[in-house]
Every structure is written in structure tokens, then in C-alpha cells.
Amino acid sequence: xxxxxxxxxxxxxxxxxxxxxxxxxxxxxxxxxxxxxxxxxxxxxxxxxxxxxxxxxxxxxxxxxxxxxxxxxxxxxxxxxxxxxxxxxxxxxxxxxxxxxxxxxxxxxxxxxxxxxxxxxxxxxxxxxxxxxxxxxxxxx
Numbered sequence: 782x783x784x785x786x787x788x789x790x791x792x793x794x795x796x797x798x799x800x801x802x803x804x805x806x807x808x809x810x811x812x813x814x815x816x817x818x819x820x821x822x823x824x825x826x827x828x829x830x831x832x833x834x835x836x837x838x839x840x841x842x843x844x845x846x847x848x849x850x851x852x853x854x855x856x857x858x859x860x861x862x863x864x865x866x867x868x869x870x871x872x873x874x875x876x877x878x879x880x881x882x883x884x885x886x887x888x889x890x891x892x893x894x895x896x897x898x899x900x901x902x903x904x905x906x907x908x909x910x911x912x913x914x915x916x917x918x919x920x921x922x
Contacts, residue, residue, distance in 0.1 A: 789909055790814040792836035794824050794853060795871065796845050800894075804840060804871075807898045808905070820845045821853035828863065836866060838908055840901075841888075843872040843879070854886040867908045871896065 791813050793804050801817045808815045816833045818824035827833040839857065843850040850870065857863045870883045873894040880891050889908045892900060 789837040795842040838867040
């Protein structure tokens with residue numbers, strides 16, 4: 782009998798309920814645990830109250846109510862225990878400036894909306910396996 786490691790936990794932070802449900806469905810079908818939140822303060826409160834475990838990866842939208850995704854990413858990087866969490870940006874803003882700014886706050890990858898289900902899984906698998914996505918490649922996407 783082989784023991785498999787438990788599935789990774791992924792946090793989705795996006796103000797669109799539709800986007801959250803789509804991503805949840807993709808990830809759950811692939812065997813991941815998923816926690817979803819509509820904005821950053823809600824996610825951070827759940828983490829600080831230990832209502833949700835620390836995720837292995839966060840899929841984070843840029844344009845969020847109450848606190849934009851840049852500041853949510855900064856909170857992850859500034860909090861011990863969360864500072865090593867993988868962050869992947871999902872956004873409709875795909876300019877070079879946006880991609881550079883995300884790299885500066887510690888994002889591993891960037892997925893442009895609208896996305897394909899396979900794209901989500903490809904990026905999640907790559908990041909969780911330790912794959913980096915060099916900034917130069919971002920500029921060519």
C-alpha cells in the first residue's frame with residue numbers, strides 16, 4: 782500500500798462569484814482542497830482566526846474591494862507563516878507594468894483573464910512543483 786501525500790490547499794481570492802466557482806470546480810476536480818474568498822480582508826481574517834489552514838498557493842485577483850491584490854500580496858509577504866506562500870495572479874490587466882509590479886510583490890506567475898481551465902491547472906501544477914516563470918517570459922505572453 783503506497784501512501785500518497787495529502788492534496789495541496791489552494792486559496793482563491795476574487796470578487797467575482799462566477800470566477801471563484803469556475804476555478805473551484807477546476808481545482809476540486811483535480812483533487813485540490815480549495816478555500817475561496819471575495820476579498821483580501823476576509824481571507825486574512827480567516828487565516829488569522831485559523832478558520833482556514835495556510836494555503837500552499839493563492840490565486841489572487843488584482844481588482845478587489847476594500848484592499849487591492851497588490852496589498853493582499855504584501856500582507857502575505859509581511860506575515861511570518863504566510864511569507865513563503867506561492868502567489869499566482871489572475872487578472873485582466875496584462876500590461877508589462879502590471880506584470881513587473883506583481884513580480885515585485887512576490888508573485889510566481891500571472892494568468893490573464895479570460896483563462897482556459899487547462900491554463901489554470903498547468904500553472905498550478907508548475908508552481909507547486911517548484912517551477913518559476915521568469916519575468917522575461919511574462920513579457921512575451
